Structures are given as structure tokens and as C-alpha cells.
Amino acid sequence: MQSYDVVIIGAGAAGMMCAVEAAKRGRSVLILDHAAAPGEKIRISGGGRCNFTNIHASPKNFLSGNPHFCISALSRYTQRDFIALVERHRIAYHEKTLGQLFCDGSARQIIDMLVSEMQDKGAELVLSTSVEDVRKTVEGFVLTLSTGTISCQSLVVACGGKSIPKMGATGFGYELAERFGLAIVETRPALVPLTFDANTLERLAPLAGNAVDAEVACGKTQFSEAMLFTHRGVSGPSILQISSYWREGDEIRIAMLPGVDVADLIRSAKRGNGRQAVQTVLANHLPKRLAQSIAERTGIDGNLADLADAQIKTIAAAVNDWRVKPAGSEGYRTAEVTLGGVDTNGLDQKTMQAKSVPGLFFIGEVVDVTGWLGGYNFQWAWSSGWVAGQAA
Ligand SMILES: Cc1cc2nc3c(=O)[nH]c(=O)nc-3n(C[C@H](O)[C@H](O)[C@H](O)COP(=O)(O)OP(=O)(O)OC[C@H]3O[C@@H](n4cnc5c(N)ncnc54)[C@H](O)[C@@H]3O)c2cc1C
Structure with missing residues (x-):
């Protein structure tokens, strides 16, 4: 031997x-x-x-x-x-x-x-x-x-x-x-893409392929890196990072324009040109499809001139305080660790x-x-x- x-x-x-x-x-x-x-x-x-x-x-x-x-x-x-x-x-x-x-x-x-x-x-x-x-x-x-x-x-x-x-x-x-x-x-599985349930996916599936620089948080932990919408949910460095801290049932909080006061942004656009739609303003800072989807999610449409301040705050929250509960992760098949x-x-x-x-x-x-x-x-x-x- x-x-x-x-x-x-x-x-x-x-x-x-x-x-x-x-x-x-x-x-x-x-x-x-x-x-x-x-x-x-x-x-x-x-x-x-x-x-x-x-x-x-x-x-x-x-x-x-x-x-x-x-x-x-x-x-x-x-x-x-x-x-x-x-x-x-x-x-x-x-x-x-x-x-x-x-x-x-x-x-x-x-x-x-x-x-x-x-x-x-x-x-x-x-x-x-x-x-x-x-x-x-x-x-x-x-x-x-x-x-x-x-x-x-x-x-x-x-x-x-x-x-x-x-x-x-x-x-x-x-x-x-x-x-x-x-x-x-x-x-x-950790450093892994997160997945959404069928209802959420139905709404977000058209966004697959769009990426933003996001701040993603779970509990007290947060990461600021790119985030990518996928056909199953979300991925990209900020999501992979937070996946190591996420547990089933937890919600994650996502800011898609971190560091930007979105309500102020909309108010100032409203002062400049009240006849534009909210998604037009958002599309100056986010991918067009995403801007559209955010506007749809809030159910707020019409011209900026017609928006009440509470509606502006709702839109701002949809951009920078989006709370979503992933259904799961892609598992060991794609997990990095x-x-x-x-x-x-x-x-x-x-x-x-x-x-x-x-x-x-x-x-x-x-x-x-x-x-x-x-x-x-x-x-x-x-x-x-x-x-x-x-x-x-
Ligand atoms: C797609 C992907 C990309 C990654 N990119 C990075 C990166 O860029 N930077 C980074 O820091 N980390 C990255 N990682 C993580 C990194 O690869 C791992 O953390 C690292 O390889 C772990 O090293 P290890 O030696 O412990 O295990 P491994 O590198 O996985 O090596 C384990 C070895 O054990 C062998 N083995 C397993 N079971 C048996 C058995 N029963 N008998 C004999 N041999 C066995 C395997 O074949 C393998 O060769 C990535 C991971 C993946 C999946």
C-alpha cells in the first residue's frame, strides 16, 4: 500500500x-x-x-x-x-x-x-x-x-x-x-439569483435584460452594485451579494436611483414642463421599459401637472423603496458558493x-x-x- x-x-x-x-x-x-x-x-x-x-x-x-x-x-x-x-x-x-x-x-x-x-x-x-x-x-x-x-x-x-x-x-x-x-x-445556496412568484413575474417579465445601478437591502445589510432583471426574477452583483443574507419570507428593499431624491426630481420636472407624463421623467434616469413598469405599478398616469404631492411620493417610493418578497433562489444550479x-x-x-x-x-x-x-x-x-x- x-x-x-x-x-x-x-x-x-x-x-x-x-x-x-x-x-x-x-x-x-x-x-x-x-x-x-x-x-x-x-x-x-x-x-x-x-x-x-x-x-x-x-x-x-x-x-x-x-x-x-x-x-x-x-x-x-x-x-x-x-x-x-x-x-x-x-x-x-x-x-x-x-x-x-x-x-x-x-x-x-x-x-x-x-x-x-x-x-x-x-x-x-x-x-x-x-x-x-x-x-x-x-x-x-x-x-x-x-x-x-x-x-x-x-x-x-x-x-x-x-x-x-x-x-x-x-x-x-x-x-x-x-x-x-x-x-x-x-x-x-449563496451568491445566487433570486426568483419571484408567478404573479410578480407576469408583471416584471418584460423587463428581463434591463439593468440598473441599485442599492439592495435585506434587514440591516445593503449593497450598492448593478442589478439585472431576469426571466425568473433578479440577478446581478447587488442581488447575488444580498442573497447570502436573505432567507425565505424576507422582503428585500431596492433603490433603483440610490442617492437621488426622486420626489424632488419629479417636482422640479413638473415645474419645468407639467405636460409630460411621469414615465417620461423617469425614463431620463432609468431604462424606458422600467420607467413604464414603475408608472404602471403605481397606477398613476396623466401629466405631471395633475399629480398631487402624495402621488409624487408614491412614485418616489416605487423607485427608491421598492419592497419585494422573492419566492426563492435559483439554487445550487447557479449559486457561486x-x-x-x-x-x-x-x-x-x-x-x-x-x-x-x-x-x-x-x-x-x-x-x-x-x-x-x-x-x-x-x-x-x-x-x-x-x-x-x-x-x-
Ligand atoms: C461560476 C462561478 C464563478 C466563480 N467566480 C469566482 C470569482 O471570480 N472569485 C472568487 O473569489 N470566487 C468565485 N467563485 C467561488 C469559488 O470558485 C469557490 O469559492 C472556490 O473555488 C472554492 O475553492 P475550494 O478549493 O474550496 O473548492 P473547489 O474549487 O470547488 O474545488 C473542490 C474540488 O474538489 C473536487 N471534489 C469534489 N468532490 C470530490 C470527491 N468526492 N472526490 C474527489 N474530488 C472531489 C471537485 O472536483 C473540485 O475540483 C465562483 C464560483 C462559481 C461557481
Whole structure:
């Protein structure tokens, strides 16, 4: 039986970073994946350009049952460390917006970088191989693979979350955690488009394809980024962000002209030319179809000159205080990440090692640490993978 110091299940972002670091320390490392290629999610990320980190990444950009858990890993391996690695590999990149760093060329450059680092440090990558069983022994672990049996001292679970099953996502990491007695914080799709019920959709379907810069809020959390109307509901960065905070039954509040006093805008248009319709005024600032739909939703038509101030306020609220209860989300089929996961209470924040099972580590998305949209999730994968690589 072949024996390794470290076996890593999952050759994604976190697993590959961990493999490089453990191999650097002279550990014999095997990293395996059931997919035919490593880093498939990296390949499709950021529209094919991989938003690989965020200049402003800090613990406040992450959701977790224990918001302090991620502090240690994020401060030991920072976005600056990953940027330095990218620069060493001469990968050109740019900031798109809000500190989000993307490759100028292709996401494949990040995969190639990690694969070449693994090769360079001597980590062995095995693809198209599934894990059928994992057993704890006195010395470590014995794994039954589709190709045979291997053993290791340290086992690192880097299987990712449940999002996009057709890309190879499984719930295997969570099953393994439960089998070893670790608690799981309930999982749900996050960074995901929200859907509306049939009635709301009937009204809003004609808006599909229209986008606005919106401020979207749920409870006390709000994001100001683009919002897109879709055939199923709403999407775009501001909606994906708020979806991580939204729960069934919650309403979301949307301002489609944030920072603009819409009532004042209409009043001043009324003074300038009272013979224009309200949707004409709104269409100067919003897509025409949307302006029309807002006017229809309020049931207020006619010329501005005929509008009472209360009606103007109703229209202003329809623009900047639109309250809607999404019926659901598009689910794991399109979610960028999985919220919840291996309960951080069971892990050591400095190493990602299970407190109750020496030698067993969990890193990346399978852990109950979920980033905002904008490069934060990869930073968590790099940081958690790096710290585990120093200890596994
Ligand atoms: C469409 C899309 C775009 C995204 N864009 C960005 C972005 O631009 N920036 C950003 O920060 N984040 C982005 N994300 C999120 C990011 O991809 C993940 O947070 C990140 O990949 C998590 O890294 P990971 O290593 O934990 O898991 P993954 O990268 O998902 O890797 C897990 C690996 O484990 C393997 N695996 C699973 N089950 C098994 C099993 N039973 N046996 C063997 N192997 C297994 C999988 O095949 C996979 O290779 C995006 C996600 C999606 C879906």
C-alpha cells in the first residue's frame, strides 16, 4: 500500500494551495480529484478571467457562524501574498472595480500557476479518481480509492461546496465531516439569483435584460452594485451579494436611483414642463421599459401637472423603496458558493485541523466561511489552504 505524509481530497483552489505549501515543507503529498482536470471552478470563474482576490479583503467580508474564525488564516496569508505569487508567475492582472483583481488573459493562467508550483515542489496530482472509503487508524488514515488503497498521516478535505453539481461539486466533504463527528452548519445556496412568484413575474417579465445601478437591502445589510432583471426574477452583483443574507419570507428593499431624491426630481420636472407624463421623467434616469413598469405599478398616469404631492411620493417610493418578497433562489444550479458547512467550532483556526480528530483538516468552501462576491472566496481558499499546508 502506497503511503503519503499528506493526502488532499479535491484539486480545487484550496487543495492546490495546500499541496504546494505542504510539499514545500518536504512532506510527500498526493492531491486527488474525481474530475478529469484540476481547478475547474477556477477555470469558469470571473467570466473566464478569475477574480482571484480582492485588494480590500478583510474578515468583515465573510459570513460565518463565528465571524472571528477566519481572522487568523486571512492575516497569515493575505491578498498581498497571493498577488506576489501571481506577479512572480508574470500573470498580468487588473482591478476591475471595488478592489476586484482579474487576470488580463485567462483564468487558466491561475490553474497553470498552481499546477506548476505543485510540480516544482513535488506534489503528486491524480485525476479521475474517487474516494470510496476513509478509515482512521492509529497512524493516520487509510483511503479506499477507485484505483486502490493508500494511507496517509494527514488528510485534508478540500472538496468545495455543493454549487454547480455539473462541475463536479458533491456533498462529500460534509459527509466525511459528519462521519468523523464534526457538526455541520446548515448549508444553502449563496451568491445566487433570486426568483419571484408567478404573479410578480407576469408583471416584471418584460423587463428581463434591463439593468440598473441599485442599492439592495435585506434587514440591516445593503449593497450598492448593478442589478439585472431576469426571466425568473433578479440577478446581478447587488442581488447575488444580498442573497447570502436573505432567507425565505424576507422582503428585500431596492433603490433603483440610490442617492437621488426622486420626489424632488419629479417636482422640479413638473415645474419645468407639467405636460409630460411621469414615465417620461423617469425614463431620463432609468431604462424606458422600467420607467413604464414603475408608472404602471403605481397606477398613476396623466401629466405631471395633475399629480398631487402624495402621488409624487408614491412614485418616489416605487423607485427608491421598492419592497419585494422573492419566492426563492435559483439554487445550487447557479449559486457561486455554498453558505454554511463544517462548523468552525470543531476546527483550530490556526491550522484548520479538526480539534477532535488529529490529522484531519478541512479547508476552502467546505468550511462554514463564505465570502462576499468579488474575489473574497478565492482569498479564503488560498488563506485556509496555505495555513493547513504549514501544519498537515
Ligand atoms: C461560476 C462561478 C464563478 C466563480 N467566480 C469566482 C470569482 O471570480 N472569485 C472568487 O473569489 N470566487 C468565485 N467563485 C467561488 C469559488 O470558485 C469557490 O469559492 C472556490 O473555488 C472554492 O475553492 P475550494 O478549493 O474550496 O473548492 P473547489 O474549487 O470547488 O474545488 C473542490 C474540488 O474538489 C473536487 N471534489 C469534489 N468532490 C470530490 C470527491 N468526492 N472526490 C474527489 N474530488 C472531489 C471537485 O472536483 C473540485 O475540483 C465562483 C464560483 C462559481 C461557481
